[in-house]
Amino acid sequence: MTTYPVRFLLNGTPVEVDVAAQDTLLETLRNKLWATEVKNGCGKGDCGCCAVLLDGRAVNSCLTLAVQANGKEVVTVKGLGNEDDPHPLQESFIRKGAIQCGFCTAGMIVSAKSLLDENPRPSPDEIREAVSGNLCRCTGYKKIIEAISDAAPKCSPSD
Amino acid sequence: MTQMEYAKPRSFKELDGIFESAKGPLRFIAGGTNVVPDLRAGTISPRLLVDLSGLKEMAYIREVKGEIAIGALSTISDILASRVICDKAPLLFQAARHLGSPLTRNRATIGGNLADASPAADTAPSLLAMGAMVHTRRRRGKERTIPLDRFFLGPNKTILAKDEIITRITFAKPKDPSRGRYLKLGLRNAMTISVASLAVSLEPEGSSFGGARIGLGAVAPTPVRAYLVEKKLASGAMDPKNIEACAQLITKEISPISDIRASADYRKRVVAVLFQRAIQAAVNGGTP
Ligand SMILES: Cc1cc2nc3c(=O)[nH]c(=O)nc-3n(C[C@H](O)[C@H](O)[C@H](O)COP(=O)(O)OP(=O)(O)OC[C@H]3O[C@@H](n4cnc5c(N)ncnc54)[C@H](O)[C@@H]3O)c2cc1C
Ligand code: FES
Ligand code: FES
Numbered sequence: 001m002t003t004y005p006v007r008f009l010l011n012g013t014p015v016e017v018d019v020a021a022q023d024t025l026l027e028t029l030r031n032k033l034w035a036t037e038v039k040n041g042c043g044k045g046d047c048g049c050c051a052v053l054l055d056g057r058a059v060n061s062c063l064t065l066a067v068q069a070n071g072k073e074v075v076t077v078k079g080l081g082n083e084d085d086p087h088p089l090q091e092s093f094i095r096k097g098a099i100q101c102g103f104c105t106a107g108m109i110v111s112a113k114s115l116l117d118e119n120p121r122p123s124p125d126e127i128r129e130a131v132s133g134n135l136c137r138c139t140g141y142k143k144i145i146e147a148i149s150d151a152a153p154k155c156s157p158s159d
Numbered sequence: 160m161t162q163m164e165y166a167k168p169r170s171f172k173e174l175d176g177i178f179e180s181a182k183g184p185l186r187f188i189a190g191g192t193n194v195v196p197d198l199r200a201g202t203i204s205p206r207l208l209v210d211l212s213g214l215k216e217m218a219y220i221r222e223v224k225g226e227i228a229i230g231a232l233s234t235i236s237d238i239l240a241s242r243v244i245c246d247k248a249p250l251l252f253q254a255a256r257h258l259g260s261p262l263t264r265n266r267a268t269i270g271g272n273l274a275d276a277s278p279a280a281d282t283a284p285s286l287l288a289m290g291a292m293v294h295t296r297r298r299r300g301k302e303r304t305i306p307l308d309r310f311f312l313g314p315n316k317t318i319l320a321k322d323e324i325i326t327r328i329t330f331a332k333p334k335d336p337s338r339g340r341y342l343k344l345g346l347r348n349a350m351t352i353s354v355a356s357l358a359v360s361l362e363p364e365g366s367s368f369g370g371a372r373i374g375l376g377a378v379a380p381t382p383v384r385a386y387l388v389e390k391k392l393a394s395g396a397m398d399p400k401n402i403e404a405c406a407q408l409i410t411k412e413i414s415p416i417s418d419i420r421a422s423a424d425y426r427k428r429v430v431a432v433l434f435q436r437a438i439q440a441a442v443n444g445g446t447p
Contacts, residue, residue, distance in 0.1 A: 002164055021165035021208050022198050044196045046350075048262055057236070057265040063195045064266065065188070067165050068210065111262065132349035133260025 006070045010035065011079030019066040026050045028066035029076070037078045037106050041135070048134030051107035052076050058114035060133070077106040080113060080159070087159055089113060092151035093144070100138035108134050112148045116155050124149060163198075167210040171296065177209060178298040178322050185209050187324060189232060190266035192259070193275045217270070217326055220244060225332050231270025231325040235282075236261070238269065247332050250339030250358055254285040257343045260350040270325040273310065276317045276381065283307070283382030284358035285341050287374030291330040297323045311381035334362050340440040342433045343376075346420060353377040354421040355429045359437040368392045368401075373434070378413040378426050387412045388434075402438050406431040 003018040010033060017032050026043070029035040029052070041049035043062045050061040053075040081087030089109050092098070099105050108131055115122055115130035122130065127148045128141075136144060168174040177185075183206030188194045190212075197203045211217070211232065218232040220241045227248055229238070238244050238255040245252050258264060258272070258281040272282045273293065291307045297320060307328075310318055319325070333339060338361040345351030356376035362369045371392045373385040388409045395401035415426035 001162060004165060021163045024195060024199075043199065045192060045259075045263055048260070051262055054265075058262055059265045060192075060262045063190075063192050063263070065165075065191055065195060065208075065210075067167070068188075068191065068212065114261070114265075129349070130261055133262035 004067050004070075006066055008069045008071065009073040011075055017066070021065070021067060023066045024062050025052070025054075025064040025066045025069050025074070026061040028069075029061060029074070035076050035078070038076050039103055039106055041103070045133075046135070047104075048107040048111060048131075049104055051110040051134065053079075053110060053114060056114070056117065058111045075110075077109050080109065087113075088151045088154035089116075089148065092147040092154075096143050096147040096150060098139060098143040098147035104134055104136040104138075108136065108144055112151070113155075115148070116152055117157050120155070120157075121152055122148075163205060164207045165210065166207060167213045169213045169215075171214070171300065174209070174214070174324075175298050175300075177207075181207055183207065185321070187211050187274070189268040189271040190234065192263050192267045193271060211270075211324060222247065222332060226329055227332055228327050228329045229269055230327050231268060233269050235259070235264035235267045235269065235272070239264070247336055248285075248289065248330070248339075249336050250285040250289060250333070250341055250360055251282065253339075253341040254281045254343075254356075254358065257281050257341070257353075257356075263350075269328060273307075273328070274317060274319065274325055276311050276313075276315050278314055278379060278381055279353040279356070279377040280382055281343065281353065281356065281376065283311075284356050284374030284376045285339070286328065286330065287382060287384050288339065288358040288360040288372040289330040289333060290372060291328050293325055294327045294329065295319065295323050296326050302326075308384050313380045333360060335444075337444040338362065338441045340437040342437045342440075344429050344433060352420065355415070355426050355433060357430060357433040357437055359434070359441045361438075361441045363397060363442070366397050367395075368397050373409075375413060375430065378415040378430055380414070383413070385409055385412050392438075397442065402435060405438075406435050409434050 007016045029038045039049035041047035045060045045063045051058050052061045055072050081090050111131050185207040186205035217230040219230040222243050235255045235258050272280050293305045341358040343356040344354045358374040360372045376382050388405050410427040415423045417423045
C-alpha cells in the first residue's frame, strides 16, 4: 500500500508518521501517536468528541485526513494543560461539575478554547453556538456553558 | 479497501501535470467534510485523491468594482469572519451561520458546498438569490463562467467536467443589503440539514417589488430559483394580497420529495410560510 510521510507539531512536539491516503487524523492520532485523549465517537462529524485545534482552529479530526495535517500544528486537550498545570478551562470544568462520564470533555474544551481565542468575552448564546457541534449525553450542557463562561476572564490566548 | 493515492498540487501548473499522468478516476478534496465520510462509507472509491487545499490563490474574499469575489477554498468560517460579506452580502452571512457547526465550518469550503450539489446545500439559495456566477478552470487553463442556476444537474450532480475545478464565485454587490433574508427550517436549531430553506433578495422600486430573486433549498432535486414567483411578485404591488398569492404559487413551483426528514406535503406548507416570513423581513429591511 502506498503510504505518505506526514510531519506536524503535536502539542508542540514534532512528530513524523507514515499514513495511507484515506487515514483520518483521528485514527492516526489515536492508533499511531497514542494521543488517546482525542475521542472517537461517531467518526462522521456529528458528535465533536474528536475535536482538535488545527493551526489554532477547532476541527473534527475524524473529517480531516492525516495527510492534510502535514506541516501544520495540532493541539489536543492535553496540549492545553495537565494535572500539574491545568488550563483555566480544565480547572473550571472540574470546579463547576461540567464533567460526568467525561467522553465529550476533550472535544468540548477544544471548541471552547477556539472560541475564547477569537472572542475572549462570549455571551452564553455565543458559547452555546460555539459548542453546537459537541454533543454531551450526560450533563445537559448547563454546567458546561457556565464553566466556559467562568473560565473566560482567566484565559489569555497564550494559555 | 482499494489502493488510493494522494496528490497535493501547489499551483495550477502542478495540477495540470497531475491530470496528464493520472490513471483511473480521481476525486478532488478541499475541506473533506463530504469526501471523508463518503470514503469511509465506501460510496466513493477514487484511484487518486487530489487535494486542492494547497492552491492558496483560491482562498480570498474581496470586493472589486461593485463585484464580490469569493475564492473556492474560502471556508464557511472565513465567510463569517469577512467584513465584506457581513456588511455587503448579509444574505450569504446568514446562510453560513446555518451551515453545520463551528467545527465543520472551520474546514468546509464554499467550493465544496456547491460542487457537492446537495439539494440542501446551505450557501446555494442565497447565492442563487444574488445571481451568483461560478468560475471554473479545466486543464491547460481553459476557463468558463457558469450562472449558478445552470450549475446543478441533480442530487450530487453538477455541470463540472472531470478535470474542472471551481476557482471562485462572484456576484454583484447587492444594491440594498438589508433587503435580503435567508430562512432555514431543520429538525432542530443547531447543526441540522434543511427540511426546507429559502433566500429572498429584493430591489424594491417605489410601491413594487422590482427585481426580486428567490432561491430555494431541499424542495427539488437541486437548489432552484423560483422564477414564476419572482415574475408574479414583480408584476403586482408590494402588498399582502400579492404576497399571499405568491405564497400559493410557490407551492406549485416546487417538486419536493418525502424523505426521513419530512414529507413532500409538509415541505410545501413550510416553504409557503418561510416565503411569507422572508418577504416580510426583506420588506422591513432585514428584521423578521
Ligand atoms: C456534521 C456535518 C454537518 C453538515 N452540515 C451541513 C449543513 O448544515 N449545510 C450544508 O450545506 N452542508 C452541510 N454539511 C456538508 C459539508 O460540510 C458542506 O457541503 C461543505 O461546504 C463541503 O465543503 P468541503 O470543502 O468540506 O468539501 P469536500 O468534502 O472536500 O468536497 C465536496 C465535493 O466537492 C468537490 N470539490 C471540492 N472543492 C472543489 C472545487 N474547488 N472544485 C471542484 N470540485 C470541488 C469534491 O470533489 C467533492 O465531490 C455538513 C457536513 C457534516 C460532516
Ligand atoms: S468522532 Fe468526529 S465528530 Fe464524532
Ligand atoms: S460528560 Fe458524558 S458525554 Fe458529556
